[in-house]
Amino acid sequence: MSSAAKIGHHRINGQILPQPCPHLAEFRSRNGSKPFRALQECLRVKPPGGRAAIRRDPDEVPRCASCGDAARPRLYACVACAAVSCHTPPGPSHAAAHAALMPPGHEIAVDVDRAELFCCACRDQVYDRDFDAAVVLAQTSASKLGSNSSSSSPSSPSVIRFQHPENLRKRRRVDYRPWAPDLKERTLVVNGSVPLESSELSSDLPRGLRGLNNLGNTCFMNSVLQALLHTPPLRNYFLSDRHNRYFCQERNGVSNTNRRNGANSDANGKIRNCLACDMDDIYSAVFSGERTPYSPAKFLFSWWQHAANLASYEQQDAHEFFISMLDGIHEKVDKDRRKPQNPGNGDCCIAHRVFSGILRSDVMCMACGFTSTTYDPCIDISLDLEPNQGGYAKMASTKSGHPCNGEADCLSSRQNCGTSTLTGCLDRFTRPERLGSDQKFFCQQCQVRQESLKQMSIRKLPLVSCFHIKRFEHSSVRKMSRKVDRYLQFPISLDMAPYLSSSILRSRFGNRIFPFDGVEPDASNDLSSEFELFAVVTHTGKLDAGHYVTYLRLCNQWYKCDDAWITQVNENIVRAAQGYMMFYVQKMLYYKASEKQVAG
Amino acid sequence: MSNEDNLSPHAQLSSHFFGDLLDSIIVDVASECHRIARLGLDRNLEEEEEEMRLSAQARLRVADPSNSSEANGKYIVDIFGQSHPSVASEIFECMNCSRSVMAGKFAPHLEKCMGKGRKARLKVTRSSTAAQNRNSRGSPASAYPPYSNSTSTSRLSNGSSSVAGEEYSNGVFEDP
Numbered sequence: 001m002s003s004a005a006k007i008g009h010h011r012i013n014g015q016i017l018p019q020p021c022p023h024l025a026e027f028r029s030r031n032g033s034k035p036f037r038a039l040q041e042c043l044r045v046k047p048p049g050g051r052a053a054i055r056r057d058p059d060e061v062p063r064c065a066s067c068g069d070a071a072r073p074r075l076y077a078c079v080a081c082a083a084v085s086c087h088t089p090p091g092p093s094h095a096a097a098h099a100a101l102m103p104p105g106h107e108i109a110v111d112v113d114r115a116e117l118f119c120c121a122c123r124d125q126v127y128d129r130d131f132d133a134a135v136v137l138a139q140t141s142a143s144k145l146g147s148n149s150s151s152s153s154p155s156s157p158s159v160i161r162f163q164h165p166e167n168l169r170k171r172r173r174v175d176y177r178p179w180a181p182d183l184k185e186r187t188l189v190v191n192g193s194v195p196l197e198s199s200e201l202s203s204d205l206p207r208g209l210r211g212l213n214n215l216g217n218t219c220f221m222n223s224v225l226q227a228l229l230h231t232p233p234l235r236n237y238f239l240s241d242r243h244n245r246y247f248c249q250e251r252n253g254v255s256n257t258n259r260r261n262g263a264n265s266d267a268n269g270k271i272r273n274c275l276a277c278d279m280d281d282i283y284s285a286v287f288s289g290e291r292t293p294y295s296p297a298k299f300l301f302s303w304w305q306h307a308a309n310l311a312s313y314e315q316q317d318a319h320e321f322f323i324s325m326l327d328g329i330h331e332k333v334d335k336d337r338r339k340p341q342n343p344g345n346g347d348c349c350i351a352h353r354v355f356s357g358i359l360r361s362d363v364m365c366m367a368c369g370f371t372s373t374t375y376d377p378c379i380d381i382s383l384d385l386e387p388n389q390g391g392y393a394k395m396a397s398t399k400s401g402h403p404c405n406g407e408a409d410c411l412s413s414r415q416n417c418g419t420s421t422l423t424g425c426l427d428r429f430t431r432p433e434r435l436g437s438d439q440k441f442f443c444q445q446c447q448v449r450q451e452s453l454k455q456m457s458i459r460k461l462p463l464v465s466c467f468h469i470k471r472f473e474h475s476s477v478r479k480m481s482r483k484v485d486r487y488l489q490f491p492i493s494l495d496m497a498p499y500l501s502s503s504i505l506r507s508r509f510g511n512r513i514f515p516f517d518g519v520e521p522d523a524s525n526d527l528s529s530e531f532e533l534f535a536v537v538t539h540t541g542k543l544d545a546g547h548y549v550t551y552l553r554l555c556n557q558w559y560k561c562d563d564a565w566i567t568q569v570n571e572n573i574v575r576a577a578q579g580y581m582m583f584y585v586q587k588m589l590y591y592k593a594s595e596k597q598v599a600g
Numbered sequence: 601m602s603n604e605d606n607l608s609p610h611a612q613l614s615s616h617f618f619g620d621l622l623d624s625i626i627v628d629v630a631s632e633c634h635r636i637a638r639l640g641l642d643r644n645l646e647e648e649e650e651e652m653r654l655s656a657q658a659r660l661r662v663a664d665p666s667n668s669s670e671a672n673g674k675y676i677v678d679i680f681g682q683s684h685p686s687v688a689s690e691i692f693e694c695m696n697c698s699r700s701v702m703a704g705k706f707a708p709h710l711e712k713c714m715g716k717g718r719k720a721r722l723k724v725t726r727s728s729t730a731a732q733n734r735n736s737r738g739s740p741a742s743a744y745p746p747y748s749n750s751t752s753t754s755r756l757s758n759g760s761s762s763v764a765g766e767e768y769s770n771g772v773f774e775d776p
Contacts, residue, residue, distance in 0.1 A: 016640035073623040113624070114631050125634050205679060213688035216707030291680040295688065295703040297710075301695050304716060311716040313708040419656075423648060487659070491651035498643055511635050564684045565676060575658035 017129065017513065021122045023107040027079075030105065033130035035079050043115065043138035050369075051510065052115040052135045056082070062112045066094035076109035076118050078102075084112065087120070095120045115510075132512035139509050196289040206554040208235070210286045211293035211564035215300055219563055220318040223548035224325065225296060226561040227535035227583050228279075229286055230552050233354045233463050238283040242350070245277045275328035276350075278302045293564035303328065318537055318548050319382075319468045319581055326351040326379055355379045357462035360501045363435075364453045365443035372444070375459055380466035380581075383425040385484055422467060422490040422582065430457050430499050432508075457504035461496055465531060465584045472543060483543040490533070490579050492571075493587075497529040531584035539580045551577065 020028065027035075042054045054077055055062070062077065063070045064086035072086035076095045081102070085094035099107045099120035107121040115135050119126045181189060208229060212222040228234055237243070278299045285294045303321075304311035306328040310320065329351040347353070359378045364371045432455045435441065440449035469488055474481040497503055505516040536551045550561045551574045560569045607615065636642050677683050687704035694701045696713045710716075 016638070018638050071620050073620065073627045111631070114628065116631055116635070125631060125638075127635070127638060209679075211678065211684070213690060213703045215688070215703055216705055218707055292682065293684060293688065293690075295690050295692060295706070297692060297703070297706050298695055300707065301710060301714075304710065304714060308716070311711070311714065313711040419652075421652070489652060489655045491648070491655075493647065493651070495644065495647070503641075506641075511632070511639060511641055513639065559679070564678075564688060566678045566680070567676065568679055572658035572661050575655045576662040 018127050020128065021119050021124070021126055023119050023121050024117070024126050024128065027105065027108045028128070033128075036128060036131040036134055039079070039110065039131070040134045040138060043135060045139050045141075045369075050139075051113075052138055054110055054112045054115055064094050066097065075112045076120065077112050078106050078120075079108045079110055079117075080106045085109070085120075087118070087123070089123075093120070093123065096123060127513060129513045132514055136509050136512045136514045206557075207289065208287045209552075209554065209559060209566055210291060211561070211566050213293045213295040214563040215295060215297060216313055217315050218296075218300060219548040220316045220321050221296065221300065221303070222563050223537045223550040223561070224318050224322045224581075225282065225299075226550040226552060227537055227581070228325075229283065230535060230554065231354060231464055231583065232534070232585050232589050234350065235283070237350050237354075238280050239287060243276045243280050245274075245280060248274055248277050273302050273305050275299070275302050275306060275325065279329065306331075315544060315546070317472065318539070319380075322466070322468075322581065323379065326355060352377070352379070354464050355462050355466060357458060357465070358460040360457045360459040362455045362457070363441050364432075364455075365441065365446060365450045366434075366452055367450045368443065368445050370443050370445035372441070379462075380468055381426075381429065382468045382470055383422075383429055384470050385486055385488065386420045386424055386428065420486060420488045422488060422494070422579075425467075425469070425488070426496075426499050430455065430504055455504065455508070457501040458496065458499050459501045461500070461529060461586070463586055463589065465496070467582045467584070469580055469582075471539065471578075471580055481543050483539075483546070485578065487576075488579055489575075490536075490582050492533045492575075494531045494533070494584055495529055496531060500529060528586060528588065530587040532587050533582060533584050535583040536574055536577060536579050537581040537583075538577045540578065548580075 039054065042056055043052050044055045044058060045052050061070050062075050062084045064072060064075060065083050066085055069086055072088055074087045075084055076087055077084045078098060083098055083106075085098045087093045087095040095109055095118070099109075107119055108126070109118045109120055110116065110131075111118055111125075117126045117128055117131055118124070212225060214222060282294070282296055282299060303325060307324045310316060310324060330349045356377050356379055359376050359381075361374050361376065362371050363373075432453045435452050435454055437451060441452040442448070443450045443452070467490075471484045472481060473484060502516050506512070506514070509516070532553075534553045538549050538551065539546050540549070541547050547562075551569065552559045552561055553574075558569050558571055558574050560567045560573070685704075688702070690703040691700055692703065692706075693699070694706070694709065694713060696710065699709075699713075701709050
């Protein structure tokens with residue numbers, strides 16, 4: 001059904017504008033949008049954010065004019081004459097009878113309980129943009145300050161203005177264009193560089209594949225480094241010399257003599273630390289063509305200076321290291337320039353440019369519907385594993401990693417499967433959550449603390465999405481920690497569109513045709529929500545005695561990076577692995593990376 | 601549905617109302633799905649189900665002992681044809697004290713060399729919070745608030761990587 005319906009339709013904001021049926025088209029050409037706007041006075045919305053209904057006065061009980069029944073599940077009010085009729089297939093349709101008996105022009109009716117348009121002649125639900133706009137206005141007027149839900153006199157439909165995140169410049173989308181150096185640039189490159197040696201053996205294997213020595217319980221660091229070394233925008237940044245250690249040292253006040261000597265200390269002899277410079281060194285080493293394992297010792301040293309409280313010869317958490325490391329790059333780079341501190345639009349440093357997205361949080365008062373919206377930048381998304389789903393979950397993971405036969409049969413009904421999935425976690429992350437009575441939110445409209453509903457959504461997707469699965473449970477009550485080994489299914493291709501603020505908002509208001517969240521009509525919005533998996537950090541073993549391994553996807557081939565040991569693995573191994581951190585890159589950026597590297 | 605004649609009038613009425621409510625809910629769902637389908641908002645379930653199927657298949661294949669399992673352990677040869685000792689044997693100079701160190705023992709060396717680590721820190725007086733934090737070995741993704749990621753941002757903004765859960769700067773709630 002879906003694919004046939006989508007052919008030949010124009011999409012705006014990811015949704016189709018369906019063609020009106022002939023009766024609706026006729027109605028519109030005769031009456032314009034005036035009758036629909038007039039219905040606005042009859043729209044009743046029950047807070048909080050409830051469904052819209054049609055009632056001429058608040059206490060009206062609609063009855064079918066033909067049979068007098070008020071309990072029919074479907075009652076339609078004619079838009080032309082307001083006569084209410086029922087429609088109860090396979091029984092008689094008094095609504096269709098009304099349309100047939102009246103002169104032409106009475107075919108379009110509205111469902112009094114659901115505020116949906118209905119063509120009585122076609123006997124099908126139909127859609128109109130102006131009608132939807134009127135409904136949305138009625139529904140959202142409660143969420144704004146200073147208006148009462150029922151008696152507002154709405155002006156012409158306009159874009160709902162929510163508090164917009166500052167500095168969210170709309171970047172003009174530019175199509176991908178391949179680039180090659182011109183003659184002058186080529187000469188410059190040839191004169192200023194020396195070709196890397198590459199042995200026969202490893203010429204088929206992708207560049208940048210190199211083991212990392214474990215320096216003593218440092219697999220947590222190696223695993224994250226491997227993922228970052230192959231994060232396309234980050235890799236491109238460093239390999240394009242965008243962080244140049246000489247300029248960096250100059251800014252950091254490393255004295256001229258020390259720079260010439262290769263030392264990294266300033267005039268006072270104090271060692272100047274820059275995680276980005278050390279990162280740059282690792283990139284150079286790993287992409288040099290040398291295949292013996294590399295020891296990221298200098299990086300460990302620099303990181304320990306940055307993250308003093310994590311500096312110890314102990315097993316650490318890879319995710320915590322990831323956050324700490326990006327913070328280190330941000331801090332160092334940020335101090336150098338007079339750039340804006342706001343990580344929201346990613347202008348402050350490469351770490352944020354690559355990983356930072358914007359989360360939107362809506363808190364809705366359950367008494368009056370007033371909604372407060374805030375935006376926060378986020379560098380990754382931490383997800384809870386779904387709680388054990390009773391019997392099904394137990395069946396699905398009898399022994400560690402061994403699925404039962406029942407699971408294959410469960411595929412048809414996703415909900416009942418019992419397998420946790422990444423998309424399931426994202427669904428839970430973005431679903432409306434009732435806040436407990438101990439977390440009452442102060443409603444600006446009610447002027448008291450009220451119970452409320454909170455919902456998260458993604459306002460802006462980052463270039464690279466890192467999903468962190470909260471597998472480590474720490475209970476301060478029971479004074480223990482444990483690791484959750486449950487399998488989590490994750491896709492290789494991921495569409496993030498359902499978790500965007502525009503989608504979440506739209507579904508909150510009944511999926512009406514309306515430009516929510518000020519999103520521009522932009523065909524390429526669909527493209528930019530598609531992501532491809534390129535790295536998976538996995539953890540095996542116990543909480544305090546475990547091992548991290550990273551799987552990398554290069555040129556559509558999967559490699560296992562286990563400290564110094566790099567091996568090639570089948571995609572099945574990766575799919576079946578216990579994901580702890582999953583790295584996805586926007587598909588537009590990915591497709592180029594998946595092409596085979598051409599030598600020379 | 602049981603034979604309505606056998607029910608008391610009270611039960612018949614309840615049954616009738618229940619039927620009406622059920623019909624209404626069914627129409628709700630039908631109407632919503634109709635809108636979602638007509639407006640092209642349905643998620644691409646085919647792709648999602650294909651991914652699920654591939655993953656389930658992968659798990660079965662991996663679990664099958666007759667399949668050659670992925671190379672494990674430290675006695676294998678990597679794709680470049682190299683083999684490595686279980687403890688990295690590369691020797692280099694410590695950037696802190698300039699002594700020669702073996703790669704696989706660098707971290708414990710550096711810990712003492714820099715004066716970090718538990719043994720070194722026990723000599724220094726610390727607040728009780730810091731001591732509590734150090735007792736959580738490798739289990740740090742602890743008390744993230746369930747919905748918000750602002751702990752990550754609050755770490756970034758103040759520059760010091762404090763343990764998760766301490767700061768919650770959403771600005772809307774008071775701390776629970």
